[in-house]
Each structure stands twice: as structure tokens, then as C-alpha cells.
Amino acid sequence: MTISRPDGQRSPTLEEVAEWAGVSRSTVSRVINGVSTVDPELRELVQRAIDATGYVPNLAARSLVTRRTDSVALVVSEPDDRTEQAEPFLNRIFTDPFLGRITAGALEVLRPEGIHLVIMPAESPAHHHVLRYLRQGHVDGVLLISSSDEDPLPQQLCDLGIPAVLSARPGKPLPMSYVDVEQQVGAKLAAEHLLAIGRHHLATISGPLDMPSSQDRLAGFRAALAVHGHAYVPSAAGNFTRASGEQAARELFAAHPEIDGLFVANDLMAEGALQALRDLGRRVPEDVAVVGFDNSIAALQCRPQLTTIHQPLEEMAAEMARLLLARIGKADPKPRSVIFHPRLVKRESA
Amino acid sequence: MTISRPDGQRSPTLEEVAEWAGVSRSTVSRVINGVSTVDPELRELVQRAIDATGYVPNLAARSLVTRRTDSVALVVSEPDDRTEQAEPFLNRIFTDPFLGRITAGALEVLRPEGIHLVIMPAESPAHHHVLRYLRQGHVDGVLLISSSDEDPLPQQLCDLGIPAVLSARPGKPLPMSYVDVEQQVGAKLAAEHLLAIGRHHLATISGPLDMPSSQDRLAGFRAALAVHGHAYVPSAAGNFTRASGEQAARELFAAHPEIDGLFVANDLMAEGALQALRDLGRRVPEDVAVVGFDNSIAALQCRPQLTTIHQPLEEMAAEMARLLLARIGKADPKPRSVIFHPRLVKRESA
DNA sequence: GGTATTCCAGGGAGCGCTCTCTCCAAGGTC
DNA sequence: GACCTTGGAGAGAGCGCTCCCTGGAATACC
Numbered sequence: 001m002t003i004s005r006p007d008g009q010r011s012p013t014l015e016e017v018a019e020w021a022g023v024s025r026s027t028v029s030r031v032i033n034g035v036s037t038v039d040p041e042l043r044e045l046v047q048r049a050i051d052a053t054g055y056v057p058n059l060a061a062r063s064l065v066t067r068r069t070d071s072v073a074l075v076v077s078e079p080d081d082r083t084e085q086a087e088p089f090l091n092r093i094f095t096d097p098f099l100g101r102i103t104a105g106a107l108e109v110l111r112p113e114g115i116h117l118v119i120m121p122a123e124s125p126a127h128h129h130v131l132r133y134l135r136q137g138h139v140d141g142v143l144l145i146s147s148s149d150e151d152p153l154p155q156q157l158c159d160l161g162i163p164a165v166l167s168a169r170p171g172k173p174l175p176m177s178y179v180d181v182e183q184q185v186g187a188k189l190a191a192e193h194l195l196a197i198g199r200h201h202l203a204t205i206s207g208p209l210d211m212p213s214s215q216d217r218l219a220g221f222r223a224a225l226a227v228h229g230h231a232y233v234p235s236a237a238g239n240f241t242r243a244s245g246e247q248a249a250r251e252l253f254a255a256h257p258e259i260d261g262l263f264v265a266n267d268l269m270a271e272g273a274l275q276a277l278r279d280l281g282r283r284v285p286e287d288v289a290v291v292g293f294d295n296s297i298a299a300l301q302c303r304p305q306l307t308t309i310h311q312p313l314e315e316m317a318a319e320m321a322r323l324l325l326a327r328i329g330k331a332d333p334k335p336r337s338v339i340f341h342p343r344l345v346k347r348e349s350a
Numbered sequence: 351m352t353i354s355r356p357d358g359q360r361s362p363t364l365e366e367v368a369e370w371a372g373v374s375r376s377t378v379s380r381v382i383n384g385v386s387t388v389d390p391e392l393r394e395l396v397q398r399a400i401d402a403t404g405y406v407p408n409l410a411a412r413s414l415v416t417r418r419t420d421s422v423a424l425v426v427s428e429p430d431d432r433t434e435q436a437e438p439f440l441n442r443i444f445t446d447p448f449l450g451r452i453t454a455g456a457l458e459v460l461r462p463e464g465i466h467l468v469i470m471p472a473e474s475p476a477h478h479h480v481l482r483y484l485r486q487g488h489v490d491g492v493l494l495i496s497s498s499d500e501d502p503l504p505q506q507l508c509d510l511g512i513p514a515v516l517s518a519r520p521g522k523p524l525p526m527s528y529v530d531v532e533q534q535v536g537a538k539l540a541a542e543h544l545l546a547i548g549r550h551h552l553a554t555i556s557g558p559l560d561m562p563s564s565q566d567r568l569a570g571f572r573a574a575l576a577v578h579g580h581a582y583v584p585s586a587a588g589n590f591t592r593a594s595g596e597q598a599a600r601e602l603f604a605a606h607p608e609i610d611g612l613f614v615a616n617d618l619m620a621e622g623a624l625q626a627l628r629d630l631g632r633r634v635p636e637d638v639a640v641v642g643f644d645n646s647i648a649a650l651q652c653r654p655q656l657t658t659i660h661q662p663l664e665e666m667a668a669e670m671a672r673l674l675l676a677r678i679g680k681a682d683p684k685p686r687s688v689i690f691h692p693r694l695v696k697r698e699s700a
Numbered sequence: 701g702g703t704a705t706t707c708c709a710g711g712g713a714g715c716g717c718t719c720t721c722t723c724c725a726a727g728g729t730c
Numbered sequence: 731g732a733c734c735t736t737g738g739a740g741a742g743a744g745c746g747c748t749c750c751c752t753g754g755a756a757t758a759c760c
Contacts (some may be wrong), residue, residue, distance in 0.1 A: 011485075013716055026741045030719065037738055059486035060414040061716035063746050069410075072486065073468075090457075091647055094450030100440040103471065107440075111476060115484045118468035121453065126461060133466045135361075136409040138421065225354075241662075242651055275653065297441055303625065327402055374710045379748065411746035415715050418753055438703055 009077030011055040021049035032057060063137070067199060071116035072324060073139040075130060078123045078150060079148040079210070087241055089123040094239065094266060095294040098313065099145075102167070105317030106143055115140075115324065127153065134162055141324045142316070143167070148210040163327040165320045168213050169337070177323040177335045179316045183213050186309040186342030190263040190291040191224035193307070194346055199261030199289050203234040205248040207265040217293065218267045234259070238269045245269025249276035260288055261350070266294040267299040267308055274302050275347070289350035304348035312340050362403040364672030371399035382407060415489070421466035422674060424456060425480060427475045429498040429560070439473040446590065446618060447646040448663065449495075452517070456493055457666030463675065465490075479505065480653070484512055485636040492666070493517070493676045498560040511679040515670045516679055518563050527673040527685045529666045533563050534570030536659040540641040541574035541615040543657070543694055549611030549639050553584040555598040555623060557615040567615045567643065584609070588619045595619025601627035610638055613698070617642040617649040617658055624652050624699070641698035654698035662690050 018028045019211035023042060030038050038046075048057075062068045076099065078089050084133040092127060093099050098178050103119065110117050118139065122130040134142060134157070146154060149171020157164040158174055194202055204221050207214030214237075222233050227338055235258045238244030249272065253259060265272035270292035274284060284304055292308035301308035301349035319338050326333055364382075368375045380388050381396040388396075399405075413419045426449065429438050443449050453469065460467050468489065468640060473481040484492060485508070491513035496504060499521020507514040509522055515529035546550055554571050557564030564587075572583050584606045589595030595614060598620065603609060614620035620642035624634060632638050634654055642649055642658035648657035669688050676683055 014718095023719085026719085026740060027738090029737090033718085038737070042739085056413070056482075056485045058409045058716050059488060060412075060419075062718075063745095064408070064410040064414055064716080064747085067572060067745085069488075071483070087647065088450075088454065089449040091447060092450075094444055095447050095647065097441060097445050098443030100438075100442075103444065104438060104440040107471075108474075113651065116470075116479070118470065118490070120466075120468065121457075126457075129461060129466070132406070133407045133421070138409055138419075138466070223745090247725045279653075292401040297437065298444065303629070329726080364748095365746080375747085376710060376749085377708090383748085390710070392709085408746050411715090412748075413715095414717085414746080415748045417715085464728090 011058075012060070013058070014054045014055075017046070017049045017053050017055045017072075018320060020053055021046045025047060026066050042284075050061060065132075067137075069140050070114060070327075071118055071139050072110065072321075073134060073142045074117055074119045075105065075122050075134075075142050075144050076120070077127070077144060077146045077151050077153045079151045085094045085338075086210065088242065090239055091122055092239075093121060097293070101296070101313040102143075102145065102317040105314035106321045108314070109318045109321035109325070109335050116323070120276055122153065135160060139329045141165075143320050144322060146170075148208070149212055150210055153296075163324060165324045167316070167320060167329065168211075170275045171210075175335045177327060177337065179323070179338045179340065180213075181311050181316065181340045183216030183342075184223065186293060186311070187217045187220030187263065188224035189342060189344045190293070191192055191221050193291060193346075194261035194263065194289055194350060195225075195228055197261075197285075197289060197350060201258045202230065202261040202263065203252050203256060203259045204263040205234075205237055205245055205265060205269055206237045207240050209237050214265060223264050238265070238272075240266050240268060242268050242272040245272025246276045247272070250271035250280075253277075253280055253282070260292045262288055264292050265305055266269055267294045267296045270306055270308070270349075271298050271302045274304075274306075285348065285350050291350045295345050298332070299345075299347070307350040308345050310345045311342055316340055361408075363408070365400045366406075367403050368398070369397045370403055373492060374697050379682045400664065402449055405414065414507060419486075419488060419490050420464060420679075421468055421489050422460065422466045422671075422678075423484060423492045423496050424453065424469045425472050425484075425492050425503070426465055426470070426492060427496045427501050427503045429501045433612045437539060437593065440471055442473060442589075442591055447648055448644070450661040451646070452667040453491075456671045458664070459668045459671035459675070462620075465675070472503065479681035489680045491672050496520075497558070499562055500560055505615075513674060515674045515677065517666070518561075518669060521560075521562055525685045526576070527577070527677060527687065529669045529673070529690065530563075530690045531661050531666065531690045531692050533566030533692075534573065536643060536661070537567045537570030537613065537690060538574035538696045539692060540659055541571050541578075543577075543696075544613065544639055544642060544700060545578055545610075547635075547639060547700060551606070551608045552580065552611040553602050553609045553611040553617055555602065555615060556585055556587045557619075558589050559587055564615060571613050583634035586623075588615070590616050590618060592618045592622040595622025596626045597622070599623035600630075603627075603632075605631055609621075612638055612640045613643075614640060615643050617644045617646045617656055620656055620658070620699075621648050624654075624656075633696065635700050639696075641700045645695050649695075649697070657697045657700040658691045660695045661692055668689055 014025050018025045028046050031043050032100050076093050119128050144164050145167045150281055154170050154174055169180050169196055184285045206218040236248035236252045265277050270290055277284055283291055292306040295308045295310035300309045353608055364375050364378050368378045378396050381393050426443050444563035470480050494514050495517045504520050504524055516526055519530050556568040586598035586602045588598040612622050620640055626632055634640055642656040645658045649658045
């Protein structure tokens with residue numbers, strides 16, 4: 001802290017507060033930390049001293065001894081191979097409603113516990129920066145949003161013994177807790193809905209295929225259709241951005257103009273697909289029915305409004321925070337997984 | 351730090367590295383901090399010891415004595431009165447391309463300096479949380495994105511002597527550095543362009559009117575039109591979200607169907623306005639010309655693509671970071687302001 | 701060759717806090 | 731009244747680091 005206060009002096013220390021109140025350092029410390037064995041009268045006195053001096057505990061000193069910082073990091077990671085895309089990483093993550101919902105959910109749990117959340121983007125070239133930050137002990141643990149099964153970060157955190165919780169099933173088995181949603185079930189809901197409304201030429205726009213969740217949604221969609229006799233399902237991969245959805249839809253309809261039902265692996269890409277369909281002169285849902293995934297704000301903002309698969313991201317993030325807190329508490333609880341259920345939200349597009 | 355390493359032991363200390371290398375604590379410290387007065391041979395030896403032990407400096411211990419943390423916060427603040435809006439704060443900030451660009455620009459400057467950036471949302475009920483975080487000395491300074499002239503945070507940071515730089519001219523005069531863009535000039539560019547392409551019935555959708563930048567854009571637009579004899583300019587205020595832009599456009603066109611030129615205070619709202627115009631059956635730009643503001647990714651993603659006022663957000667954020675670093679370096683440099691120039695980017699919508 | 705000067709490694713203090721241990725006083729027991 | 735228990739305050743050590751000061755070896759100077 002470089003708080004050069006206006007009056008030029010540093011912020012007061014425990015010792016100074018103690019002197020002001022005429023008690024010992026220990027007593028002040030006890031009051032600050034809410035230890036009950038303090039005479040109520042003294043407690044009151046010390047509280048006045050704290051207010052009078054404007055005392056704030058020095059975090060560095062405290063965490064030097066407690067080995068806690070009372071803050072956790074939300075790290076949004078991105079592997080090498082996707083870093084050089086048209087739309088820069090930071091633009092993508094700070095434009096996708098995903099992150100906001102995750103943050104909100106995590107804060108819901110962390111704030112009442114007095115734990116701070118710091119958000120750190122970690123695109124690949126900066127991985128070591130972030131890793132250094134984490135190793136230095138700025139935070140007690142990390143909520144890791146990782147978007148590829150090639151991402152080395154989960155493994156690294158594991159090796160370093162830094163408590164962490166993942167936002168999805170890890171690509172490789174790892175002794176870490178994670179939350180997830182039944183991706184395949186979500187895709188199945190979409191498939192069955194499209195069939196139920198009488199569509200026969202189905203296709204899908206998937207997310208990046210190095211993401212387990214993308215793979216699952218694609219596989220789930222295909223499997224559900226196979227059950228109904230559809231052996232072949234055209235697909236194109238996007239990267240979860242609106243532009244990539246638009247592009248994928250164009251490709252798909254160029255190759256398969258007969259498509260009348262489309263499952264898109266997130267709402268943002270679905271919005272892009274809607275754009276493409278408009279340009280192609282296809283009406284939604286009359287000519288083509290579209291189902292998205294996420295039930296994000298984007299689903300409500302496009303025309304027609306998106307029928308989509310709801311994913312309880314806020315609750316999932318809250319659960320991640322809870323799992324992390326548990327992990328930080330005791331050294332080595334068994335890694336736990338918590339799986340959430342998706343559901344279909346019917347709107348106008350299908 | 352609660353790093354309970356897999357093998358159950360804590361991470362090594364300076365002392366242990368010193369012992370490994372057979373030198374003193376001081377020497378290791380010197381090597382770590384790149385002090386030049388170390389025998390190259392010893393330096394080499396110490397480096398091997400560091401690698402072998404996997405040593406990472408303990409941040410708490412270090413910053414206890416240096417009073418630096420080598421990290422700064424990017425705080426996105428929001429005043430009371432706007433917290434209870436349809437779209438939650440976190441959704442809004444993590445959906446607007448604004449934040450991504452700011453982050454990218456700041457990191458550009460901070461990363462090479464080895465300074466970490468932590469992002470903290472600070473909607474009003476959590477202000478004290480964030481303030482506590484900052485006061486505890488987690489960071490050396492703050493880049494403050496504040497969106498209202500009622501926001502108490504700048505003043506508070508100032509009082510606490512926490513180094514900070516603002517992202518726009520503060521609502522009230524304050525001895526803090528800030529960057530800004532010539533908002534009025536930007537609005538004037540929009541106004542003149544709309545006139546130049548032959549529009550006569552101009553209107554504008556502004557941002558929240560408690561933001562100095564919104565006020566400036568509105569005032570600038572009106573002033574520029576006044577010069578050309580337009581005494582009255584219909585306007586409606588949004589809150590910089592797509593939905594609010596759509597809503598504002600509806601209101602505006604319901605009251606003033608003759609409008610043929612529209613200046614919207616950011617691209618996101620302009621996208622919403624485009625949506626509304628499409629619903630109303632107005633062609634853009636034939637019936638209504640639309641000019642946005644920001645030149646964000648959103649301007650490229652809508653149909654027709656937006657003519658907009660470019661704001662060099664990345665450079666502005668980079669400059670903020672530079673100003674902050676300067677402020678952290680020495681106690682009390684004179685607060686500086688750096689003003690950037692907007693420019694018109696012509697696309698399809700006007 | 702003796703002294704002054706530089707160079708560079710080591711030792712010690714101390715940053716501000718927590719936490720354990722000690723100690724004192726008050727109350728309870730027989 | 732002597733003893734033990736208990737509640738609650740203070741003293742001390744030490745977390746891991748940096749930074750200043752000291753001192754010895756190497757070099758330079760007269």
C-alpha cells in the first residue's frame with residue numbers, strides 16, 4: 001500500500017489504536033477480530049479508538065501470519081490456439097453475458113462471507129503473469145473458467161496446491177471439484193423440441209470442439225436424433241461469438257438449404273444465426289426453427305426472441321464459490337462435482 | 351495464502367533458498383530483486399537454488415515492508431439510484447464492449463511493468479466492500495470507471511489518499527488525474543454529418559443524464575445544431591444498454607414521426623434503436639440515418655453497420671494506467687488531464 | 701608497503717499483525 | 731481461610747521479507 005495520506009502520514013497501526021485506548025495491542029486485535037472474551041466496556045472504548053483514528057488493519061501484516069487473504073480470484077482462461085482470433089479475447093469475454101452471470105452468482109456467496117472477488121482475464125500469453133499472481137498468494141483460491149481441454153491451468157493449479165474449483169468437467173481427470181450442467185440432456189431437450197414441432201431437417205452450430213461442454217452438446221444432440229432415426233446431422237463450429245454464429249449459419253445453409261430446424265450451442269451464436277437467416281430471407285420460426293443455449297439476456301434481445309435451453313449459471317457460480325470455500329477451509333476434502341439440470345425455455349424462435 | 355501443497359509442506363522461504371545455495375538471505379533477496387551488485391557466479395548459483403526449490407516470494411511479507419503490492423484495481427462503479435434497473439449492473443458492464451476495451455488498454459501498459467490488474471465491480475450496495483478492499487492495501491492504486499457525478503467513490507478515494515485516476519472528467523472538481531475524450535466535439539461531428547447528408551429532422555438518444563459525458567454529448571449535439579439554426583432537438587435518455595436504446599427510439603418516434611436523423615450516445619443503444627426502427631418499418635439509412643458513438647464491436651455487428659464516432663478507449667485506458675503509475679511513483683504530482691480526439695467513422699447507417 | 705577506496709556478502713532490525721502463553725484478579729468450594 | 735477454577739488482559743515471539751549497516755577482501759593510490 002502506498003497510501004501517502006493527504007497529511008503525509010501513514011495509516012495508524014494496532015499499536016497506536018491501543019495507545020489511544022490505553023489498552024494492549026492484543027485487546028484491540030481481539031476486538032477487531034470479534035473474539036468474545038473482551039469486557040464490553042473495553043470493547044466499546046476500543047471501538048471508539050478505532051473510529052477516532054480511522055484504523056484499518058494492514059492486510060499484508062495480517063495475511064503474513066494468518067496465511068489468508070480473504071479474497072479469491074475468478075480466472076477466465078483461454079488456451080494458446082484460440083488466442084489469435086478475429087475478435088480479441090478480452091472483447092469476447094467482456095461482451096458475453098456469461099461472465100456477468102458467473103460473477104453475480106459468485107458474489108452472492110462470497111460477499112456475505114466478507115470475501116473479495118477479483119476478476120482476472122488469462123489469455124494464453126499472460127498465463128504466467130496470472131500464475132505468478134496466484135502463486136504469490138494474493139488470493140486464497142481460484143474459481144477457474146476454462147474453455148479448453150488443452151488448458152494447462154487446471155493441472156498447474158493442482159500441482160501448486162492452490163485451491164481451485166472448475167466451471168465445467170475438466171478435459172482430463174483431475175482431483176478438483178467442479179460444477180457442470182447436464183450438457184447432453186440440454187441438447188436432447190433441444191432436439192426433441194425441434195422434432196416435436198415437426199422439423200425434419202435438423203442441424204447444429206456447436207461451440208469450439210476443444211471444449212468438453214461443446215463436445216457434449218454436440219454429442220447429446222446427435223444421440224437424441226439418432227434415437228429418432230436421424231443418422232446424419234450437419235454441423236458447423238463457432239466460437240461462441242455472435243459473428244461466428246452468423247458465419248456458421250451461412251456455411252450450413254449454403255451446404256444444406258433444406259435445414260428447417262437449428263440448434264445453436266449458445267444464445268450469442270444463435271443471435272448471429274438469426275442475423276444470417278434474415279439476410280438469407282428465411283423466416284424464423286416459419287421456415288427455420290432455432291433453439292439456443294444459455295437463456296442469457298441475449299435470448300430476449302433478439303427478434304424473434306429465442307427459444308433456448310436454460311442453464312442456471314448464477315446458481316452454478318454460487319455453488320463453485322461454496323465448494324471453493326469448503327476447500328480453502330480444510331486441507332483436502334474429497335473433490336466434489338455438482339451437476340445442474342437444464343430446461344427448455346420456449347419463446348418465439350422455435 | 352492457504353497453499354497446502356500436495357506434499358503437505360509450505361512453499362519455501364528465502365531463508366531456505368539461501369541455505370540451499372549456501373549464501374545469506376540478503377544475497378538471495380538481491381538476486382530476486384535484480385540488484386546488480388552480486389557476483390555473477392553467485393547469482394547463477396542462487397538462480398539454480400530458486401529453480402530447484404520452486405521458490406516464490408511471499409507477497410504479504412514483501413509488501414509489509416515495501417508497502418507496495420504491484421497490483422492495481424480497475425473499479426467499475428455505479429451510484430445508488432441506478433442500481434435497481436431492469437438489467438442488473440453486472441450484466442450490463444459485462445455485456446458492454448466498453449469494459450473489455452478498457453481492460454485491454456490498461457493491461458497493455460501494466461503487464462510490461464509487472465503490475466497486476468484486478469477487476470472489481472462496485473455497484474452501490476457493495477461500495478463499502480470494495481472500499482475496504484482498497485483501504486486494506488490490496489492494491490497500490492485504482493483505475494476508476496465511474497458513471498455518475500453523484501458517485502461518492504472518487505471523493506472517498508481522494509480523502510483516503512489512495513492513488514486513483516478517473517476515466518472521465520469528474521462531476522465535481524477534484525484533485526485527481528483523469529482522461530477524457532472531447533465529447534462535445536464528437537457530438538458535433540455527428541450533427542454535422544447528419545446535416546451534410548441532408549437530414550433536417552434530427553433527434554438524439556442520450557446516456558444517463560447524471561453522467562458528465564452524457565451531458566456533454568447531448569449539449570454538444572444541441573450546440574452544433576443551434577449553429578445551423580435548429581433551435582429544438584428532441585431527445586430521450588437511455589442507460590447505454592441495447593434495450594434502453596430500443597425503448598428510447600420507440601418513444602422518440604412515437605412523439606416525432608418526422609425524425610430522419612438520429613444521434614445515439616453509444617453503439618449499443620444505437621443497435622437497439624436500429625431494432626426499433628426495423629420494427630417500425632423504417633429503413634436505415636434511407637428513411638432514418640443513425641449515428642452511434644464509441645466505434646465498438648457492436649457497430650460492426652448490426653445491420654446496417656453503424657456510422658459512429660470513434661473513441662480511442664484502449665489508448666485512453668493505457669493513458670490512465672500511465673497516469674496512475676506516475677502517481678504511485680511519487681507522492682503528489684500535479685493532477686493531469688489527457689484529452690483525446692474523437693473522429694467520425696462512416697459506414698452504412700448514415 | 702602501508703593506507704585509502706571500492707566492492708560485495710552477511711547480520712540485524714523491524715514492517716504490523718496474530719496467537720499462544722502467562723499472569724492476575726475475582727469467584728467458588730470445602 | 732486456603733485452595734482451585736475461570737475470565738480476561740498483557741507480553742513476547744515470530745510470520746517472511748527488505749533495507750541499512752557493518753566488515754572483510756580485493757583493488758587502487760601515494
